[in-house]
Amino acid sequence: MAKQLSREEQLELMRRDWDRRAQENARYYVDTSRKDWTDDTFFASGQQAINEDILTDMGNICQGKDPKSMRIIEIGCGAGRLTQALSKVFGEIHAVDVSGEMVAQAKAALGDRPGVHIYQNNGCDLRVLPELDYDFAYSAIVFQHIPSREIIETYVREVNRLLKPGALFKFQVQGYLATDSTPDDTWHGVSFSEQQAREMAERCNFEMRYSYGAGVQYFWLWFFKKPASAL
Numbered sequence: 317m318a319k320q321l322s323r324e325e326q327l328e329l330m331r332r333d334w335d336r337r338a339q340e341n342a343r344y345y346v347d348t349s350r351k352d353w354t355d356d357t358f359f360a361s362g363q364q365a366i367n368e369d370i371l372t373d374m375g376n377i378c379q380g381k382d383p384k385s386m387r388i389i390e391i392g393c394g395a396g397r398l399t400q401a402l403s404k405v406f407g408e409i410h411a412v413d414v415s416g417e418m419v420a421q422a423k424a425a426l427g428d429r430p431g432v433h434i435y436q437n438n439g440c441d442l443r444v445l446p447e448l449d450y451d452f453a454y455s456a457i458v459f460q461h462i463p464s465r466e467i468i469e470t471y472v473r474e475v476n477r478l479l480k481p482g483a484l485f486k487f488q489v490q491g492y493l494a495t496d497s498t499p500d501d502t503w504h505g506v507s508f509s510e511q512q513a514r515e516m517a518e519r520c521n522f523e524m525r526y527s528y529g530a531g532v533q534y535f536w537l538w539f540f541k542k543p544a545s546a547l
């Protein structure tokens with residue numbers, strides 16, 4: 317039978333395991349397609365992902381705003397691979413990661429870029445971020461590693477708390493349903509079906525307007541924050 321862990325134990329485990337991975341080879345654990353990343357290849361892979369996930373979707377993301385005027389959230393920034401490319405598009409980025417080691421590497425790579433703010437958080441909420449209004453939130457290749465639907469849902473509620481009404485939270489979860497992990501597995505996280513994702517959106521005051529990739533690893537969700545009157 318799977319070992320039961322408290323939320324505090326799971327958060328501590330995520331922090332420890334990701335610190336260890338970051339010390340061993342952060343860039344490999346961020347993107348396991350190679351072990352010998354250089355600065356150039358690592359950040360080019362982030363640029364490629366942002367070209368595909370963000371630059372093709374600016375209508376939903378910006379909703380007519382100038383991206384340079386937008387303040388955005390990134391959850392699970394790792395060593396800053398995507399953060400760097402995001403900072404070329406948006407005016408202000410607030411990025412969190414549970415691992416202090418990852419945060420140190422992201423700060424070393426990007427800390428002096430104007431508008432980039434990187435924080436270590438507790439692995440489940442966004443209380444470290446300034447209480448401001450945010451225009452967009454994004455997370456890729458992070459929730460697929462979290463071994464708890466409750467923790468992921470806490471993040472979704474937190475994003476809802478901070479986003480402006482109508483704004484988008486675009487994020488990826490594990491959609492391959494056979495891969496559910498045990499509570500102490502911080503590499504293989506929990507998976508979501510289309511129905512589970514839709515129910516989570518409803519519980520957290522989002523409209524799940526689109527999804528892509530149900531049943532596969534890269535299951536993308538477009539959650540738009542409902543206006544206050546829909547509460």
Ligand SMILES: C[S@@+](CC[C@H](N)C(=O)[O-])C[C@H]1O[C@@H](n2cnc3c(N)ncnc32)[C@H](O)[C@@H]1O
Pocket residue numbers: 330334345346347391392393394395396397398412413414415418438439440455456457458461462
């Ligand atoms: C595979 S890496 C991806 C990093 C980045 N999103 C990218 O694609 O370059 C996963 C990252 O998620 C972070 N992470 C894992 N669980 C987390 C949690 N509960 N809260 C915040 N960050 C978490 C890890 O520390 C790691 O930096």
